[in-house]
Amino acid sequence: MDQDTFLTTLYVMIDDFCQLHGFAEKHRPGPAASLSCSEVVTLAVFGQWARFPSERAFYRYAVGHLRAAFPTLPEREQFNRLQRGYRDVIVAFSLFLVEPMHAQHCLYEALDSSGIPTRDAKRRGTGWLAGQADIGWSNRIGWYEGFHLLTSITPTGVITGFGFAPASCNDHTLAETFFAARQHPSPRLPSVGAPAQGVYVADKGFAGDHLHRRWQALYGAEVVSPPHQRSKVRWSKDWR
Numbered sequence: 001m002d003q004d005t006f007l008t009t010l011y012v013m014i015d016d017f018c019q020l021h022g023f024a025e026k027h028r029p030g031p032a033a034s035l036s037c038s039e040v041v042t043l044a045v046f047g048q049w050a051r052f053p054s055e056r057a058f059y060r061y062a063v064g065h066l067r068a069a070f071p072t073l074p075e076r077e078q079f080n081r082l083q084r085g086y087r088d089v090i091v092a093f094s095l096f097l098v099e100p101m102h103a104q105h106c107l108y109e110a111l112d113s114s115g116i117p118t119r120d121a122k123r124r125g126t127g128w129l130a131g132q133a134d135i136g137w138s139n140r141i142g143w144y145e146g147f148h149l150l151t152s153i154t155p156t157g158v159i160t161g162f163g164f165a166p167a168s169c170n171d172h173t174l175a176e177t178f179f180a181a182r183q184h185p186s187p188r189l190p191s192v193g194a195p196a197q198g199v200y201v202a203d204k205g206f207a208g209d210h211l212h213r214r215w216q217a218l219y220g221a222e223v224v225s226p227p228h229q230r231s232k233v234r235w236s237k238d239w240r
Helices: 003-020 037-049 055-065 076-085 087-096 171-183 209-219
Strands: 108-119 134-138 142-153 159-166 199-201
Touching: 003 037, 003 087, 037 055, 037 076, 037 087, 055 076, 076 087, 087 159, 108 134, 108 171, 142 171, 159 171, 171 209
Parallel strands: 108 199
Antiparallel strands: 108 142, 134 142, 142 159
């Protein structure tokens, strides 16, 4: 499928979804928005689907290649504000795709976390995300200021749910909240999605027999992960 056909198909799906679920245009004081809700969500989803290295890189691409389809594309700052304004719709549509793709009809989902830097950790001051982002440690990037992202992904690469917390939040706490919100849906945390139909496969950051027993008893979440290095339990050669 070429890009134009893909974008058109994606837009039609999103527009139908918005109308079906009653996501109306947001009316704010001042001039009317340059893009409709369906257009904003289409661009937001396409920007993630095509794996651009950054939001800035995607916007440059949109200006150079997508003007014909989106002639009223605003300046980058305004476009970013529109995306933030329609965040709930973007999340809802992304999770809606999981069901028609039958993505969760699988034996396991991979549970993984990663650091998301938002600011140089060595800079002075609190920054514009004070009270939300903070400083934490990532094996991949070292000390950083930002958020701690948790995702649940199928073997085919479909993200079935996600959540994030301040960088200092550890894997166990993040997973506990994630499983609880999947088992007992909360309107405050819609991005977590539905419970996995199989097990969760995770790394050592989620290890702990007592935690695994707790998560299964309270939330029906079965987690398989390698034991801690200090644990007396060792996996068999086949499991390793």
